[in-house]
Every structure is written in C-alpha cells, then in structure tokens.
Amino acid sequence: xxxxxxxxxxxxxxxxxxxxxxxxxxxxxxxxxxxxxxxxxxxxxxxxxxxxxxxxxxxxxxxxxxxxxxxxxxxxxxxxxxxxxxxxxxxxxxxxxxxxxxxxxxxxxxxxxx
Amino acid sequence: xxxxxxxxxxxxxxxxxxxxxxxxxxxxxxxxxxxxxxxxxxxxxxxxxxxxxxxxxxxxxxxxxxxxxxxxxxxxxxxxxxxxxxxxxxxxxxxxxxxxxxxxxxxxxxxxxx
Numbered sequence: 001x002x003x004x005x006x007x008x009x010x011x012x013x014x015x016x017x018x019x020x021x022x023x024x025x026x027x028x029x030x031x032x033x034x035x036x037x038x039x040x041x042x043x044x045x046x047x048x049x050x051x052x053x054x055x056x057x058x059x060x061x062x063x064x065x066x067x068x069x070x071x072x073x074x075x076x077x078x079x080x081x082x083x084x085x086x087x088x089x090x091x092x093x094x095x096x097x098x099x100x101x102x103x104x105x106x107x108x109x110x111x112x113x114x
Numbered sequence: 115x116x117x118x119x120x121x122x123x124x125x126x127x128x129x130x131x132x133x134x135x136x137x138x139x140x141x142x143x144x145x146x147x148x149x150x151x152x153x154x155x156x157x158x159x160x161x162x163x164x165x166x167x168x169x170x171x172x173x174x175x176x177x178x179x180x181x182x183x184x185x186x187x188x189x190x191x192x193x194x195x196x197x198x199x200x201x202x203x204x205x206x207x208x209x210x211x212x213x214x215x216x217x218x219x220x221x222x223x224x225x226x227x228x
Contacts, residue, residue, distance in 0.1 A: 004157075056215065093158075102160045103150075105158040108157055
C-alpha cells in the first residue's frame with residue numbers, strides 16, 4: 001500500500017480564495033482524521049470520520065472550514081474564503097478501526113495564504 | 115477525560131549519550147499510549163505503543179518506553195542517541211472513554227549534537 005496520500009503538497013494562495021485539500025486514506029481503514037499543525041497551537045484535530053460519516057467536527061475553527069468524505073477512498077478539506085491565519089500544515093491520517101489503533105499520517109499539505 | 119503533558123519542549127543531547135523524553139498523562143480509563151516521531155517536513159510516524167500488555171514497550175530505532183501507572187508516566191528512552199534521531203516527538207493518549215479519539219501532546223524537539 002502506498003500509505004496515506006495527500007495533495008497538493010504545497011499550496012500558496014491569496015486571501016479570499018477557496019482552497020481544497022485532498023486525502024486518500026489507506027484501503028480498509030475505517031477512520032479518517034484531519035489535523036492542522038502550527039507553531040503556536042501545535043497539532044489540532046479538526047474533524048474525524050468513521051465509515052465516511054463525520055463524527056466530531058468540534059475542532060473545525062470556523063464555518064469557513066468544511067470537510068467531506070464521499071466514499072471510503074477520498075476526503076476533502078475546504079477553506080472558503082481563506083485567510084492568512086489559516087496558514088499551516090494540514091495532515092490527514094487514517095486508522096484501521098478505533099482511535100486506539102495506530103494512526104497512519106500522510107506527508108501533509110503546507111498551506112500559505114498571502 | 116484524558117490529557118497528556120510533555121514536560122520538555124526541547125531536549126538537547128550529544129551523539130552517543132542517552133535520551134529521555136518525558137510524558138505524563140491523565141486518563142479516566144485504562145489508556146492506550148503512543149509515541150510518534152516527526153522528522154522535518156514529514157508526517158508523523160509511530161515509534162511505539164502501549165495497549166495494556168507488557169509495561170515496557172520496545173519500538174523502532176532502539177527506542178523504548180515504560181508505562182508506570184502509579185506515576186501516570188510514559189517516558190521515552192534510548193540508550194545512545196544518533197544524529198538521525200533529531201526530530202519532534204509526540205506523546206499521545208487514548209483512553210477509550212466514549213470516542214477513543216487520541217489526544218496529542220505539544221511535542222518535544224530532540225536536538226542531537228555531534
């Protein structure tokens with residue numbers, strides 16, 4: 001298996017633009033997580049899915065953020081409109097069954113909003 | 115409720131000397147505990163995990179950690195540091211209290227001097 005795949009690896013955009021981050025989890029994993037990492041706040045859980053269903057989105061910072069998982073092999077995190085404070089590294093991770101299982105992280109997307 | 119505290123934000127060692135990264139946790143249930151490593155510009159990778167089996171857990175690259183319930187600690191150690199160990203290390207707790215969603219510590223940056 002190729003592991004968790006994220007695209008793009010780097011994204012530079014201007015304030016106000018829509019940004020879409022993509023994730024392909026490991027096949028057979030039931031859980032998918034979206035994290036944001038910044039120097040100031042560390043690693044933050046934004047939202048997680050179980051069997052394609054969003055379970056907890058309490059970490060999503062604002063209504064500007066939305067996430068979907070239309071099928072077991074694809075998820076998106078969208079920011080509309082983007083702001084400079086959204087600049088961060090966004091990670092997607094998948095896990096076989098429950099949260100006590102190992103999480104497998106993607107390489108991350110480095111987002112810069114100018 | 116669960117929480118995790120990494121007691122040092124930075125640890126600096128010389129190559130060939132022992133490594134100790136400290137982690138204390140709080141959990142209302144029997145926890146699962148993890149250490150993840152993040153090398154620069156990479157995603158997180160599992161080093162080792164404790165899930166109620168042996169209290170001394172061995173991981174990759176010569177790292178190990180000991181679960182001490184009486185001290186609520188899960189410190190990470192390595193007998194001899196290598197330059198390639200320089201990275202960010204995250205302690206993670208998941209206590210299964212409802213959601214099984216892990217909580218990440220703020221991270222400890224390990225610096226290895228030649």
